[in-house]
Amino acid sequence: DGCEEVTTHEILKEKELSGGADLLLRCVDCGLVRLEKVRRGKIVEIPITLSDGDRSSFQKVESDHDERINLGDRFEHSESHWEITRIEDANGRSENSLNADLIKRAWATRVDRVIIPLTMTDGESSRSSSIECAPDEIFSCESLIEVDGGIWRIRAIHTGKGRTLGGRRAAEQIRRIYLHPE
Structure with a gap:
């Protein structure tokens, strides 16, 4: 038995x-x-759009046919880390979870680095720039950072839920940082 x-x-x-x-x-x-x-499980190729900052590329990522893929799943591909942000079935309907062999198309964003847009205001003129950093890097209002060879003070941090003039945030929570010259 x-x-x-x-x-x-x-x-x-x-x-x-x-x-x-x-x-x-x-x-x-x-x-x-x-x-x-x-x-061994049958291998399928999932058509996926990988978004890395303002650049996107269409790739095919291999998976076991019966692996369950969920929104928010993280995976490694081309030496970078990605998170699934959208899954579509054969009818083009968005799903929260599907077996790999049923996915018609998927989307993912890079999560091992963050590119933060900056607004740099000096008197009456403003210009845009950006910085690249780790998702868990902390930025604090009133602290100093070096950008494009100059020292700037963080005046405000915008998280997408509003602008804060005080406090600190992890890079992955930040949608834009506002800077004034030191």
Whole structure:
């Protein structure tokens, strides 16, 4: 009958096959010998748009056909880290979760770095720039930063939910930083 719980097994014999392997196993607890057929899952390519700041590219990312893909899932591709932001089924409907083989198209944004837009105001003139940083880097109002060879004071931080003249925020929460010269 065998054990009722998951236990350690000893491999007595292994036969490699093109799609996996056949394993002859013996349970170390009860001694039952059984044949286990291990097969690799079918690989599918998911069409995905990868957004990295203001640049996007269309790629195909491999996955096991039966892997469940969810909004918010993170993965590594081309030495960068990405987060799934949209999944569409065969009818073009947006879904929160689908098996990889049912995904017609997906979108992801890069999450291992952040590009923060800057507004640099000196007197009556303003100009735009940006900085690249880690998502967890902290920025504080009234602190000094170096941008384009100059020292600037952070006057305000905009998070998308409003502008703050005090406090601190992680880069991933920031939509824009407003700077004045020091």
